[in-house]
Amino acid sequence: MKQLWAPWRMVYVGGDAPEGCFLCDAIAGTDHEASLVVARAPLTITLLNRFPYSSGHVMVVPTRHVHDPRELAPEEGAALFAGAQCALAAIDAALHPDGFNMGLNLGSAAGSSVEHMHLHVVPRWAGDTNFMPVLGDVKVLPEVLETTATKLRDAFSTL
Numbered sequence: 001m002k003q004l005w006a007p008w009r010m011v012y013v014g015g016d017a018p019e020g021c022f023l024c025d026a027i028a029g030t031d032h033e034a035s036l037v038v039a040r041a042p043l044t045i046t047l048l049n050r051f052p053y054s055s056g057h058v059m060v061v062p063t064r065h066v067h068d069p070r071e072l073a074p075e076e077g078a079a080l081f082a083g084a085q086c087a088l089a090a091i092d093a094a095l096h097p098d099g100f101n102m103g104l105n106l107g108s109a110a111g112s113s114v115e116h117m118h119l120h121v122v123p124r125w126a127g128d129t130n131f132m133p134v135l136g137d138v139k140v141l142p143e144v145l146e147t148t149a150t151k152l153r154d155a156f157s158t159l
């Protein structure tokens with residue numbers, strides 16, 4: 001899917017392909033601005049999706065590199081869902097969507113291209129599926145990712 005206006009992509013178009021697991025890199029790293037991390041908890045992190053379906057699309061990620069929910073310990077599964085609950089609350093407070101989609105893409109046939117499992121939380125607005133993605137294979141994001149990340153960090157800090 002194309003972006004109409006995506007200035008942040010030039011960083012990646014011009015840079016080297018990341019090696020290893022970008023989610024483990026985000027977990028290990030301290031540069032939350034660069035990795036778009038908006039919240040951390042003992043067993044999860046939450047970060048903005050760099051190629052979002054909508055503004056505020058985050059991924060809640062177990063801090064341990066696993067590629068399937070069946071590999072999660074019970075406390076890791078509970079932490080993942082608790083992270084999703086916090087993401088819903090923070091996105092609601094910051095962006096006021098009309099609804100959400102939540103989901104896991106497991107395996108390449110299901111659309112996953114990342115080995116490290118992650119739970120998508122996608123805010124939705126009434127009418128957000130308009131003619132642009134349907135007919136033009138083009139999305140319009142009304143806000144740059146860094147602005148959304150700042151709003152969400154503020155919202156998480158008040159939970």
Ligand SMILES: [Zn+2]
Nearest residue numbers: 021024065116
């Ligand atoms: Zn990983």
